[in-house]
Amino acid sequence: MVYLILLVSLAIGMPVAFAIIASLFYFMAVGEFPYRLAIVPTEMFSGINSFALLAIPLFILAGELMNESGITVRIIAFSKVLVGRLKGGLAHVNIWASVIFAGLSGSAVADTSALGRVFIPEMEKEGYPRDFAAALTAASSVIGPIIPPSIPVIIYALIVSGVSVPALFLAGIVPGLLLALFLSGYVMIFASRYEKGGAALPKEEKRTVLIDGIIPLLMPVFVVGSILLGIVTPTEAAAFAVAYALFVGMVLFRNIGWRDLPGIFSRTMVDSAVILVIIAAVSAANWLLTFNRVPNMLTDMALVYITAEWTFLLAVIVLFLVAGLFLEGIAAMLVLVPILHPIAVGMGVDPVHFGIIVIFNLMIGLITPPMGLCLFVADSVANVGMAKLSRRILPLFLVEFLVLLIITFVPVTVTGLPRLLGY
Secondary structure, three states, X not given: OHHHHHHHHHHOOOOHHXXXXXXXXXXXXXXXXXXXXXXXXXXXXXXXXXXXXHHHHHHHHHHHHHHHOOHHHHHHHXXXXXXXXXXXXXXXXXXXXXXXXXXXXXXXXHHHHHHHHXXXXXXXXXXXXXXXXXXXXXXXXXXXXXXXXXXXXXXXXXXXXXXXXXXXXXXXXXXXXXXXXXXXXXXXXXXXXXXXXXXXXXXXXXXXXXXXXXXXXXXXXHHHHHHHOOOOOHHHHHHHHHHHHHHHHHHXXXXXXXXXXXXXXXXXXXXXXXXXXXXXXXXXHHHHHHHOOHHHHHHHHHHHHOOOHHHHHHHHHHXXXXXXXXXXXXXXXXXXXXXXXXXXXXXXXXXXXXXXXXXXXXXXHHHOOOOOHHHHHHXXXXXXXXXXXHHHHHHHXXXXXXXXXXXXXXXXXXXXXXXXXXX
């Protein structure tokens, strides 16, 4: 009955967090626990009573400030200098602007929204089909949460005790760059006919563009570098990112005024609340699963029937891709990781490697219909319809799936950099 309530709630469009809470309250009401209903709010509060979780609203705020400060235009200009002269130049700029933007927001949805408003109309002017421009923007935005700093990485480290945030940050760099390279390869092969590449900028203008581009690029360097050097915790680094973003927006670029701050803060609060409510609800659900020893039973069962590491990893890929079709990425991570992580460790999978596989998997879910958030955001800008956008995203999804297979079955692509730097 609990699962029926959960499924019906999701089917009628109830948010994931409230669907979980409703099913938990029913279970407690009919169960035999000594405190019954009081357990649900208690465990929800315990799930978010963490100093480390402050990093999430702070990174969201930093991303909002940097986006509002006008750095999107500067990132695009910077990317044009680097790759704009290639065939299909604007499509390459779209991809590599996402790589740079990834170091600022850590959010694929923010990336799609910020860059899509610029790239989709501009690419259409250059001869690209509007639906292709929207699909490429959504697909490249997946890079955002993989390259550090990354909100899903911080949440994963909170779920799995003992996994290092710096190690996960480092582990995401190569997969993120691989994804950008493979998407660029697809553009070179299949989409370069739309545009033949732009003319080179004059040297003086190029120098100005590069200098302007360095200012936003310094933020991820300082943030990730200070964490790797052990100077600050991820939460303290997020606070520094907010201070840096405020300085850039209000002092250097002067695109943010005091009147803009209430709107920026309110958007941050809404986005943060969505994530934190999901974390609270799933924390209560995980407590119930643990109380009933569900993770232990599933671990024992998996170790009996799945004897090879590669079969387990393949099963994980399929499971998370299917989960990504229906569940928001963070919710799926919070529900499944506590169950699957012990099995992965029992199979001998490196915890950092497994973490990046999970995050990469779920980020691909952001571009898969029917629940892909990045698709909805891209379509809200492009207005081409989900049917056309879904057809256009299919080859890009296959490119990303290929990269997922590479990082899954060639572990050095994930673990090589952290081990090289001593993690």
